[in-house]
Amino acid sequence: MKTCLIRNIKSLVQVEPVNENRRFLKGPEMQLLPTIEHAWLMTEGEKIHSFGPMDRCPERADQVVEADGQMLFPSWVDSHTHLVFAASRESEFVDRIRGLSYQEIAAKGGGILNSAKKLQQTPEEVLFEQAWERLQEVRKLGTGAIEIKSGYGLTEAAELKILRVIRRLKEVSDIPIRASFLGAHALPATYKNDRAAYVRLLIEQILPQVADENLADYMDVFCEKNFFSVEETDQLLAAGLRYGLKPKIHTNQFNSMGGIQMAVRHGAVSVDHLEVINEEEIQCLKESETIPTLLPTAPFFLNDHYPPARQMIDAGLGVALASDYNPGTTPSGRMAFVVALACIKLRMTPEEAINAATLNGAYALEWGYQMGSIGRGKLANLFLTRSIPSIGYLPYAFGSDLIDRVMIRGKWG
Numbered sequence: 001m002k003t004c005l006i007r008n009i010k011s012l013v014q015v016e017p018v019n020e021n022r023r024f025l026k027g028p029e030m031q032l033l034p035t036i037e038h039a040w041l042m043t044e045g046e047k048i049h050s051f052g053p054m055d056r057c058p059e060r061a062d063q064v065v066e067a068d069g070q071m072l073f074p075s076w077v078d079s080h081t082h083l084v085f086a087a088s089r090e091s092e093f094v095d096r097i098r099g100l101s102y103q104e105i106a107a108k109g110g111g112i113l114n115s116a117k118k119l120q121q122t123p124e125e126v127l128f129e130q131a132w133e134r135l136q137e138v139r140k141l142g143t144g145a146i147e148i149k150s151g152y153g154l155t156e157a158a159e160l161k162i163l164r165v166i167r168r169l170k171e172v173s174d175i176p177i178r179a180s181f182l183g184a185h186a187l188p189a190t191y192k193n194d195r196a197a198y199v200r201l202l203i204e205q206i207l208p209q210v211a212d213e214n215l216a217d218y219m220d221v222f223c224e225k226n227f228f229s230v231e232e233t234d235q236l237l238a239a240g241l242r243y244g245l246k247p248k249i250h251t252n253q254f255n256s257m258g259g260i261q262m263a264v265r266h267g268a269v270s271v272d273h274l275e276v277i278n279e280e281e282i283q284c285l286k287e288s289e290t291i292p293t294l295l296p297t298a299p300f301f302l303n304d305h306y307p308p309a310r311q312m313i314d315a316g317l318g319v320a321l322a323s324d325y326n327p328g329t330t331p332s333g334r335m336a337f338v339v340a341l342a343c344i345k346l347r348m349t350p351e352e353a354i355n356a357a358t359l360n361g362a363y364a365l366e367w368g369y370q371m372g373s374i375g376r377g378k379l380a381n382l383f384l385t386r387s388i389p390s391i392g393y394l395p396y397a398f399g400s401d402l403i404d405r406v407m408i409r410g411k412w413g
């Protein structure tokens with residue numbers, strides 16, 4: 001297997017101790033970002049082989065790269081995206097500037113239903129090509145593992161179509177991908193007077209096919225006022241689990257309705273958004289293994305309030321950060337900006353934000369032992385920064401593109 005030696009790294013960031021993999025980081029642990037100054041790292045094939053300080057640098061490798069002044073990071077792990085969609089929605093963006101709210105636009109048939117209409121009319125091949133381009137774009141921005149949701153289909157044919165696009169992305173991409181089935185993203189207009197019939201369609205008709213074709217890893221629901229109730233979420237999550245799909249849900253974006261407690265009862269891998277969260281819900285998460293995932297670019301784009309990350313971490317919780325890349329609330333998959341916003345608006349420190357976007361993000365995809373940090377045997381998905389003075393410079397210089405080169409599975413480019 002081919003080896004690559006990266007020498008004279010200014011700082012090797014997010015390193016694991018020898019023969020150990022750190023667990024999901026919580027509370028004060030989120031502040032610890034282990035780093036080796038003036039370091040080297042060797043890859044072998046797709047994996048990280050070894051690393052250490054320059055005074056003990058190996059002499060030979062198939063390829064040698066000098067990283068003078070540059071820092072080496074593990075790739076971002078973006079654990080929440082809606083990367084497959086058919087069209088942008090900038091007219092709703094302008095509607096919001098003129099004063100309409102996200103919920104008002106949705107109630108008029110815009111929003112998710114607008115995206116679903118477009119996706120239903122778009123051929124699978126076209127969807128694939130567009131999504132492939134977005135995936136290549138975020139790859140260049142340092143994302144080295146990603147989750148992608150369905151949820152813009154909302155009919156049997158279109159949900160299966162979007163999930164097959166995600167499966168094809170999984171097959172051809174070098175970036176590891178997890179898929180989530182989000183048929184319960186919005187209620188289609190045709191089911192306006194019979195909500196139960198749509199939930200039945202999802203559970204009895206679509207879910208068995210999703211499972212049969214192995215099209216999803218997780219079950220997602222948008223648990224929110226005017227979308228899906230806690231009772232409907234309960235039914236959907238229970239059904240997903242019967243087919244082996246663990247829950248990973250949207251909840252507490254605009255309202256606190258009991259979605260967190262419900263998801264925790266079903267052993268959810270993560271609960272995502274949490275712009276609105278109370279003490280009781282924070283306590284419930286503390287007593288669980290469910291990961292709170294924050295998506296700060298969504299409230300940034302909607303000009304809404306941010307999740308209380310400081311309160312959550314100070315209470316002892318660990319959080320993950322993800323982009324939520326989608327055409328309605330975050331038309332961007334730039335994880336460096338997510339990290340910057342987490343520092344600027346959520347008052348997370350650079351160390352906490354980087355941990356949340358790498359190792360904790362990997363745990364939010366159940367890949368904590370394979371990705372998200374620099375550890376022996378972990379996947380060699382990495383990025384080299386431009387020459388920067390310190391780790392804090394990365395979120396500080398929020399408008400600069402500071403990623404110089406990316407390596408995916410031991411290969412540059």
Ligand code: NIG
Nearest residue numbers: 111112222298324326328329
């Ligand atoms: O995570 N909140 C639900 N889903 C997406 C937005 C979907 C859309 O507006 O198209 C989100 O923000």
Ligand code: FE
Nearest residue numbers: 080082250324
């Ligand atoms: Fe989302």
